[in-house]
Amino acid sequence: MQHYPKHYCGVFGIFGHPNAAQLTYYGLYALQHRGQESAGIVTSDNGHFNEYKGMGLVSQIFKGEALSELTGNMAIGHTRYSTTGSSHIRNAQPLTGNCRLGRIAIAHNGNLTNAAQVRDELEAQGLMFQTTVDSEIVLNLLAQPTLGGHDNNLIETVRRIEGAYSLCILTERELIGVRDPHGFRPLSIGKVDGAYVLASETCAFDLIHAEFIRDVEPGEIVVIDKNGLRSIKAFPEHQRRAFCIFEYVYFARPDSTIADRNVYKVRVEMGRELAREHPVKADLVIPVPDSGNCAALGYSLESGIPFEMAFVRNHYVGRSFLQPSQLIRDFDVRVKLNLIGNLVKGKRVIVVDDSIVRGTTSKSRVNNLKEAGAKEVHVMVSCPPHMNPCVYGIDFPDRSKLMAANHSLEEIRQYLNADSLHYLSQDGMVKATGLPKSNFCMACYDGNYPVKYDSMVDKHIMERRVGKPHGLGEELKKEELQKQLL
């Protein structure tokens, strides 16, 4: 009964602002939905680095004096959900190092598919690693001597790594933004008070009153220093675009704009498509908050069936899938939403959620509705069935735990105890974005993986390789403790 997939991280960077740490703090606040395990900020004060990292939420970590000690007008920050390397303070980002270039810090969103292999190669050369995170290989690659100077160093580094990466890198004099050549993860450029800002999502710009300039292009490196911003094309040959379509479905905040498409509008359109593909006679459309809200609105607008917010959310529970423990996720599902029973009593109800992964949430919601006396419950899902795991930064369960990969539509309907069950089609999902299918990664739906990966590699590969599962051991101990508490 584990809840949703684990997810990716949020990255933020700012160059040339007197309140760099404070603005990074607010930026991370806006990106909290991308990772709730740990967070950190590193600033550069005339080449002197200051850093502060902790486990938990941004607001819990940066209390008291923590921010005021982060002096300097350049900063990067990170909110983490672990995908390679356990959830442990030693793996919290940004990661920092000293090398021939001086101090460097990096913040990474994504997952590197060749991390274990590159780490093997670097270790064979005698290099040491401090963490079990895939991202640390980027630090070590940047430190490698290369011919051809600074830009070449960056280019050679990104050409060695494969998979998904949106990076913010801080050196003593620069802020650098990098996006992998497929563009799996978002990364945007903004400006506030003349200072450049980088962020995973544009919602972070709104909070700090930064103006959106443009997205970092797939395969682009932007170097920001006292002379302004310059762009390096690290991959001259055109690579297949593979933006994660699941960002539009679930992950990004609805108030963000990615590739010129507002996420809210795309989700409403997904709901409209769902209504066109699967018209059902009913009295009410209700969302599973929060991720189902926009699609449910779209379904209601398209079908003309009234919309009601019958589930009320407890705001003190975050995104349930972001909890590292299975038991806590399960408990979160129960505590998170409460049904206003008399709204649905005797009614035919359409309940809309953005996705079903293991079915925990949907089953629990259908039960709530039936117990409250709903006459019929029709479950609508605003994306296609999840058939495959993700290796690009979303820790989806392996195939054996994905509901749709192991059961027919009818079996799932019966398991949920729903009167009918409908998913948005792959074409409908793409159509709702208004962008061509060739722009997207849809591997978890269609099995077409844009970058090859080793199916034997998993989140704890680095811990097993070093033989001392420092983080893993503690994660397991924590789960044990939670079991006793519940």
Ligand SMILES: O=P(O)(O)OC[C@H]1O[C@H](OP(=O)(O)OP(=O)(O)O)[C@H](O)[C@@H]1O
């Ligand atoms: O089939 P399952 O394994 O239960 O997973 C699917 C559910 O998990 C997510 O909600 P979550 O609570 O993580 O996020 P939200 O607060 O943004 O809705 C998602 O929106 C679905 O409701």
Ligand SMILES: NC(=O)CC[C@H](N)C(=O)O
């Ligand atoms: N979710 C992410 O983007 C994680 C980044 C990196 N792979 C980590 O585990 O820290």
Ligand code: SF4
């Ligand atoms: S596999 Fe799915 S979740 Fe992973 S990057 Fe591709 S679309 Fe996104």
